[in-house]
Amino acid sequence: MVSRFWRAAIAYIAVFAMSIGSLTGVTAAQDATPVGSPVAEASPVAEDESGDADLDVLFIGAHPDDEAFALATYGQWNEYNDVEVGVITVTRGEGGGNAAGPEEGPALGIIREAEEREAVSAAGIEHIYNLDKVDFYYTVSAPLTADVWGYEETLEQVVRVIRQTKPEVITTMNPSPTPGNHGNHQEAARLAVGAYAVAGDPTQFPDQITVEGLEPWTPSKLYQGGATGEGTPGPDCASTYVKAEESDQVIGVFSGTVSEANDGRSWAAVARDGQRKYVSQGWSVFPDMPTDPNELTCGFFTLIDSRVPYTIDSAETTAALEGALVTSEGGLELGTQFYLQVDNYEVLAGQPFTATAHVVSNAFWPNVAVAVPEGWTVVGEGDLVEVDGEWTQDFTITPPVDAAANSRVRLVGTLTDGGDAGMTAEVVKVVPAVVAALEPLPNVLAFREWLSTTGQPQLDNLILPAFSMGVGQTRDVTIEVANVSDTEQSGSVELEVPAGFELDIASQPFDALAPSSSTLVVFSVTNTDATLPTSNEGGVEGNYEVVVTTTLGATSSSQPAALNLVPVTEIPQATTAPVVDGALGTGEYAGEDLDLSRLWEGDDPESAADASGTAKITWGEDGIYFGVTVVDDTLGTVLPTADAKRHWRTDSVEIAIDPLGTSENTSSTFKVGIFPTSAEGTPAAYRDADNVQGPAPETATGMEVASTLSEPYAGYVIETFVPYSALPADIDPANATINIFIYDSDTEDLTGQTRLGWSTWNGVQGDPYRWGKATFEGFTPAADARTTTDEPVIPLLAAQSANSPQSILQSAEDGVTLAGKPAVSDENALSIVGDPVFEEGLVTVTIATGAVTGDINVFLWDGTAVLASTTAWGLDGSEVTFRLDAGEATSGTILIGYESDEGQVQAMALPFGG
Numbered sequence: 009m010v011s012r013f014w015r016a017a018i019a020y021i022a023v024f025a026m027s028i029g030s031l032t033g034v035t036a037a038q039d040a041t042p043v044g045s046p047v048a049e050a051s052p053v054a055e056d057e058s059g060d061a062d063l064d065v066l067f068i069g070a071h072p073d074d075e076a077f078a079l080a081t082y083g084q085w086n087e088y089n090d091v092e093v094g095v096i097t098v099t100r101g102e103g104g105g106n107a108a109g110p111e112e113g114p115a116l117g118i119i120r121e122a123e124e125r126e127a128v129s130a131a132g133i134e135h136i137y138n139l140d141k142v143d144f145y146y147t148v149s150a151p152l153t154a155d156v157w158g159y160e161e162t163l164e165q166v167v168r169v170i171r172q173t174k175p176e177v178i179t180t181m182n183p184s185p186t187p188g189n190h191g192n193h194q195e196a197a198r199l200a201v202g203a204y205a206v207a208g209d210p211t212q213f214p215d216q217i218t219v220e221g222l223e224p225w226t227p228s229k230l231y232q233g234g235a236t237g238e239g240t241p242g243p244d245c246a247s248t249y250v251k252a253e254e255s256d257q258v259i260g261v262f263s264g265t266v267s268e269a270n271d272g273r274s275w276a277a278v279a280r281d282g283q284r285k286y287v288s289q290g291w292s293v294f295p296d297m298p299t300d301p302n303e304l305t306c307g308f309f310t311l312i313d314s315r316v317p318y319t320i321d322s323a324e325t326t327a328a329l330e331g332a333l334v335t336s337e338g339g340l341e342l343g344t345q346f347y348l349q350v351d352n353y354e355v356l357a358g359q360p361f362t363a364t365a366h367v368v369s370n371a372f373w374p375n376v377a378v379a380v381p382e383g384w385t386v387v388g389e390g391d392l393v394e395v396d397g398e399w400t401q402d403f404t405i406t407p408p409v410d411a412a413a414n415s416r417v418r419l420v421g422t423l424t425d426g427g428d429a430g431m432t433a434e435v436v437k438v439v440p441a442v443v444a445a446l447e448p449l450p451n452v453l454a455f456r457e458w459l460s461t462t463g464q465p466q467l468d469n470l471i472l473p474a475f476s477m478g479v480g481q482t483r484d485v486t487i488e489v490a491n492v493s494d495t496e497q498s499g500s501v502e503l504e505v506p507a508g509f510e511l512d513i514a515s516q517p518f519d520a521l522a523p524s525s526s527t528l529v530v531f532s533v534t535n536t537d538a539t540l541p542t543s544n545e546g547g548v549e550g551n552y553e554v555v556v557t558t559t560l561g562a563t564s565s566s567q568p569a570a571l572n573l574v575p576v577t578e579i580p581q582a583t584t585a586p587v588v589d590g591a592l593g594t595g596e597y598a599g600e601d602l603d604l605s606r607l608w609e610g611d612d613p614e615s616a617a618d619a620s621g622t623a624k625i626t627w628g629e630d631g632i633y634f635g636v637t638v639v640d641d642t643l644g645t646v647l648p649t650a651d652a653k654r655h656w657r658t659d660s661v662e663i664a665i666d667p668l669g670t671s672e673n674t675s676s677t678f679k680v681g682i683f684p685t686s687a688e689g690t691p692a693a694y695r696d697a698d699n700v701q702g703p704a705p706e707t708a709t710g711m712e713v714a715s716t717l718s719e720p721y722a723g724y725v726i727e728t729f730v731p732y733s734a735l736p737a738d739i740d741p742a743n744a745t746i747n748i749f750i751y752d753s754d755t756e757d758l759t760g761q762t763r764l765g766w767s768t769w770n771g772v773q774g775d776p777y778r779w780g781k782a783t784f785e786g787f788t789p790a791a792d793a794r795t796t797t798d799e800p801v802i803p804l805l806a807a808q809s810a811n812s813p814q815s816i817l818q819s820a821e822d823g824v825t826l827a828g829k830p831a832v833s834d835e836n837a838l839s840i841v842g843d844p845v846f847e848e849g850l851v852t853v854t855i856a857t858g859a860v861t862g863d864i865n866v867f868l869w870d871g872t873a874v875l876a877s878t879t880a881w882g883l884d885g886s887e888v889t890f891r892l893d894a895g896e897a898t899s900g901t902i903l904i905g906y907e908s909d910e911g912q913v914q915a916m917a918l919p920f921g922g
Contacts (some may be wrong), residue, residue, distance in 0.1 A: 033160030041524075049193065061135050061822035063094040063435075064333050066175035066227075068166065068200035070192035071101035071143055071285045072124035073375060074181060075133075077235055079279035080263040083131030087269055089326055091333060094135035094264075095128060096169055096828075097121075100807050103143035105654035107758035108288035112653065117287065121807070121814055123286050125400070135173070138815055140827040142806040143192065145697035148774035149673035150185060150194035151454045157195065157800055164213050165828030166203040169221040172824045176332040178204055178228045179309060184470045188771025194455075197232060199266070204230045210718050211524035212331070212834065220830055227581045228316045228332035228783045230343075235308040245306035247323035255418040255435045257320065259328040263297075273861055276304045287394050290759035308363040312464060315428020319348040321625070328527055331430060339432040344369045344875065346423045348378070350432035353465040355436045356493060358409035363419055363434060367392065367399040370427035372638075376401050379420040383408040406707070413440040413565035415471065435466045440565040441493035442521065444558040445499045446473035447486040447528070449777070450672040469731065473569040474551070478576035478781035479542060479798025482534040487556060488623060489518050490526040497560060498522045501529050504555040505571070508537030512705035532854050535573065540874035542575045543606055543768045543778075550769050574767045576781040577602060577746075582626040586722060588727050590691075590714035594633040597624035604750050608768035611761045617641050619720070619752040619762050621661075627739075627784055631731035636748065638684070639723040644760070646685055652692030653703075654752060655681025657758040661726050662749040664698075667735045668797065669743035671776040674698050675800035678735050679773075680708065681751075684715045684724040691715040691726065697773070700801045708734035736800075738793040741784035745776055810905035810913055813867045813874055817903055819915035826913040838906050838914055841887055847922045851876075851892045857883040862908035866890045868920070870900045875912050898922055 100117030208226025246260030316331035836858030900919030
């Protein structure tokens with residue numbers, strides 16, 4: 009829980025942030041509106057309003073703007089189908105950059121919340137719920153995110169919001185640890201999947217039912233945004249999309265649909281207006297959308313799960329809503345439930361398995377059939393059986409003995425009721441009797457452990473197994489061999505590597521492997537061609553294909569994997585310690601030139617003069633020296649030293665060091681962004697997304713930085729010394745990994761256009777295992793060397809909803825508790841003593857406090873901005889009078905946010921003046 013001191017500080021920050029920008033798209037309440045009684049009914053905002061939020065669709069994301077590229081879809085659903093869409097945003101995005109000003113941390117979070125509310129209002133979205141978790145920094149690690157947020161605690165908050173808002177359809181992000189996928193995005197999606205599974209179960213978070221008075225709520229459908237495949241733009245983008253995985257249920261919604269409510273413009277154009285509201289993210293410069301419909305695309309969604317019938321592979325704009333909110337012609341009535349369950353997602357060729365149809369329907373005598381691919385057999389084991397209002401029927405399905413191993417197959421169920429019908433689908437994967445695969449990376453293993461608890465095993469279909477190795481090096485590759493059959497198995501595993509690589513042995517046997525058991529086999533792989541391209545310059549998307557083949561008697565099956573070839577360097581010891589002066593003197597650096605000109609992300613430089621660079625590294629007795637030469641034709645925004653952070657916003661160099669070479673994520677590494685100059689004329693350095701973040705003078709004592717800008721400007725040189733004492737562990741000279749990146753900006757709007765580096769992949773800044781291999785030549789670790797990393801210091805300060813006027817107003821209007829936290833009980837609730845008084849511009853309101861201590865935040869709100877605010881805390885069973893100066897305002901709204909020390913919340917809104 010955030011301390012009282014910081015709550016007060018955040019309240020002040022919130023007021024400051026509110027005063028510098030408007031909050032359009034939110035209307036003031038008209039009546040006193042205490043929120044947070046333990047019963048399900050919420051107090052109305054006005055006599056003619058219910059005060060309850062009743063949503064149709066709920067998006068669950070990690071940061072403000074995560075919903076941005078689905079606004080065209082949500083907007084047209086709202087306009088033409090009267091669909092009410094809401095958004096859960098787990099954090100306020102305070103860990104990101106700020107292209108609009110110097111604010112960061114909680115102050116930036118308040119700004120980003122305001123931007124989000126204004127942006128989504130373009131799509132008719134009026135319900136935003138922030139869960140007050142911290143956006144600590146960019147990471148590709150969902151496990152780290154789960155640790156920081158607290159998975160169960162956050163899941164409880166998500167479930168509470170679902171039970172209060174009752175959405176039929178949930179949309180979210182990609183929960184898989186695919187390359188570059190933000191760990192916060194993964195975790196938000198996993199929370200959505202988890203909440204979809206448990207929100208309707210009264211045994212899950214039972215206090216919400218028995219104490220708070222909520223009711224279980226079971227959403228009907230669950231989607232993740234995006235799809236894998238290829239398509240062409242134009243009005244037929246939904247029907248012509250070619251899926252990469254045929255078993256996926258992909259829905260496309262054309263963004264070129266005309267909005268009659270927006271002067272006949274396309275929904276793509278309207279959504280773009282909304283996206284430009286995310287000013288702090290640098291999105292205000294987004295270009296106009298094409299006016300030719302044939303140049304506009306679809307927004308795509310991939311079905312994760314459904315409890316209701318729908319039309320398979322429908323290209324209708326409302327296909328994602330079918331069965332939950334809309335019906336198709338000849339479709340079953342809303343309220344019908346229909347889905348299939350299989351006893352095992354992984355099935356064996358020639359071996360039968362059971363699929364069970366579940367039906368809840370008003371039909372007198374429903375009928376279910378299951379369609380399977382050619383060569384498969386299906387036998388119904390009897391008629392539908394009705395028990396306690398649910399009909400079920402078992403089907404025995406048998407794949408052919410020659411069914412292709414490692415293929416995913418869609419089973420299609422059809423429910424008929426007279427002349428009406430609806431469909432559903434369930435996916436199974438045909439696997440060989442013995443499955444051999446690369447030992448998974450830690451984040452992939454964590455994902456699969458999570459999947460085992462969700463009932464959604466089909467989500468494990470986007471991850472290509474991978475391992476990395478350095479140029480010219482040898483490494484062991486471990487293959488896990490698992491017998492998934494019910495009989496003993498013997499056979500062999502073969503590893504096939506591409507040209508330029510060799511194996512110590514091509515095939516390894518396994519013998520008498522018992523059912524449901526596994527073993528490990530190890531291959532030694534050597535890179536024999538040191539001229540092969542590394543990183544994303546080599547192979548497909550930077551991957552060299554490796555194939556794992558399992559042979560059982562006369563049959564075999566294969567699975568692809570990826571070999572990531574990374575650059576290597578030998579770092580020599582400095583004969584004489586370099587002078588850190590921004591000039592690479594002769595003989596100071598004996599090491600090789602590292603090529604930093606590989607494109608990582610963004611625009612390809614027009615030439616080497618546009619953006620390119622090299623680096624040299626040497627080590628000394630007390631630390632590591634880096635000399636980086638950057639060629640650049642335009643200097644980006646020059647920041648004051650106080651704002652020299654979030655280095656990706658302008659020209660900078662990032663240096664990343666994993667001293668042990670074993671980090672799963674960057675919380676056990678050293679990462680620093682270095683700006684070549686500042687408004688004060690000196691370079692600046694700021695650690696970000698690593699073991700300890702903050703200005704280098706505070707977080708890396710003893711670090712030295714110097715720079716030189718060429719005259720006339722054609723680039724710069726950065727020289728730095730990183731002391732070993734600043735690293736989270738001592739250097740392992742044989743296994744350390746290092747990376748160096750160049751961020752290039754040619755504008756004055758605090759946005760970068762090009763990212764270059766040494767070892768470059770999608771999301772590589774968060775993947776230490778794909779950084780370049782660095783051997784410290786002649787380095788001998790000390791006897792007392794630190795061989796485990798220091799515990800990371802994660803920034804945990806985040807703006808709280810009880811301190812956010814916009815969140816207080818949202819809660820007071822729709823009755824959804826602040827941040828999805830529990831409502832205060834009757835005995836602990838605040839109440840207004842008498843009527844507020846408004847005289848000569850001064851608003852006086854007296855509040856009686858409950859039986860526990862907590863923090864009260866009071867704001868005067870004029871409909872667009874905060875006029876005044878104050879905070880009190882530690883109150884217990886007393887009355888407190890607040891007096892606030894409304895300035896020149898003649899009317900407005902008093903907003904009151906409360907959070908008890910027990911974490912219970914309340915929001916109130918009442919008018920003052922005329």
